[in-house]
Every structure is written in C-alpha cells, then in structure tokens.
Amino acid sequence: ITKEQQALMKIITDAYNRHQIPQDVAKKLLQDQYSAEENFLLLTEMATSQVQVLVEFTKNIPGFLSLDREDQIALLKGSAVEAMFLRSAQVFSRKMPSGHTEVLEERIRKSGISEEFITPMFNFYKSIGELHMVQEEQALLTTVTILTPDRPYVKDQQAVERLQETMLDVLRKLCVLQHPQEPQYFARLLGRLTELRTLSHYHTEMLASWRMNDHKFTPLLCEIWDV
Ligand SMILES: CC1(C)[C@H]2CC[C@]1(C)[C@H](OC(=O)c1ccc(O)cc1)C2
Secondary structure, three states, X not given: OOHHHHHHHHHHHHHHHHOOOOHHHHHHHHHOOOOHHHHHHHHHHHHHHHHHHHHHHHHOOOOHHHOOHHHHHHXXXXXXXXXXXXXXXXXXXXXXXXXXXXXXXXXXXXXXOOHHHHHHHHHHHHHHHOOOOOHHHHHHHHHHHHOOOOOOOOOOHHHHHHHHHHHHHHHHHHHHHHOOOOOOHHHHHHHHXXXXXXXXXXXXXXXXXXXXXXXXXXXXXXXXXXX
C-alpha cells in the first residue's frame, strides 16, 4: 500500500466513522412502545438519518465532488439502498450494544415488512457479520458500492470507473494485509455486493407494500427513491 493509498484510506475511514447514525435514533429504538405503527415511524427515522449520513459521507470521497453534478445525484440515488443495507449490516453485526440488536430486529419484524423480505435481509446481515471486516474495509466497500459506474442515468461512466478502480485497488491490498490466511477474502467481499443488488429489489417491493398500506415516507426518502 503506497503512501497516497494510505492517506486515501484514512480520509475515507475517518469520514465513515465521523458520520454515524445519531444516538437519539438509536436510543428511541429502546424506549417507544411496540406497535407496528410506532415501529414503522422509528424505521422511517432510521432510514432518513441513514440517507443523511450517506450524503455527508459521500462528499468526503476524494474525487466525488469533481464528478458531474447530475452524475453525483445519480450515484447517490442508485446506491442509497445498498449503502444503507451495508451500514445497517455493520451496525447489526458489531456497533450495536448487545440487547439493542434484538430490539431492532424485533421492531423490523413487526413493522409491516413481509416475511419474504425479512429472511434475505437477516441472512445478509449474518453473511456480513461472518466476514469480520475491519472498519477500513467497511468504509472502502461502501465507497466501492457508491462508485458503481453502471447506475441508471450516469453520463460519464468512465470517470466513475476510474474512481472506483482506485478504491478497489486499495481494498484489494488491504484485504491481503488484513486476511493473509484467506487469499479469496477480497473476492468474498465483492460477492456481498452482488447479494446487495438482490436486496435492493426486495427493498423496492417493501416500499410499495408500505405505500399500499398508506404509510407515509419523509420528503428525503421520497426524493432519493422516487416514491
Ligand atoms: C434496517 C433497514 C435497512 C431495513 C429496515 C429499516 C432500514 C433502515 C430500512 O428501512 C427503510 O428502507 C425504510 C424506508 C422508508 C421508511 O418509511 C422506513 C424504512 C430497511
């Protein structure tokens, strides 16, 4: 890993750790009562703050702000769900003080999300947890997801590809350093990104079924997901 790659990794990891979900949202998870309505409102607050955190984090990705402005929006809209599932997977598998995880899981299960989406979601959380990613890997994997060139409406895919490749190069070297006994670790990480894409299809249906039951989303969520 070169000096500049180390600098790049530090910027991204610091930004990733700096922009965390506000504690008040995490605290509310334990307080408020357990109705499906209450749970949905909490998840709405959680999703909204996760999107806000994502926007702030993205601004700190070196080179992102020099991309075409409309492409920046296209990348954010295209990656928001995947970045959110990645971050909540990490929150689930590690960050959350024990006890919170069970409560959050319970609230998710009782918030009007149908069972057919719950299962793949928690399988994904489990598969992320088993990787025992270090925080640099988590930050870089999220960055690689955001910098996916073939999102809808991206005009200058080349520019995004160049940025993504830079990040993939650092991530690959980091995986070799962090998991010397597992040469295929980097490939396993990228395999999770494929699993993420299927989750985002489930997510679209999740939103539609909530919509059908007349649930209200926040303006930010409506904007980022065109609902
Ligand atoms: C942990 C999760 C990633 C999983 C369950 C809650 C999440 C934050 C997310 O919720 C939403 O997307 C969502 C979207 C709109 C809304 O009003 C509420 C939640 C899906």
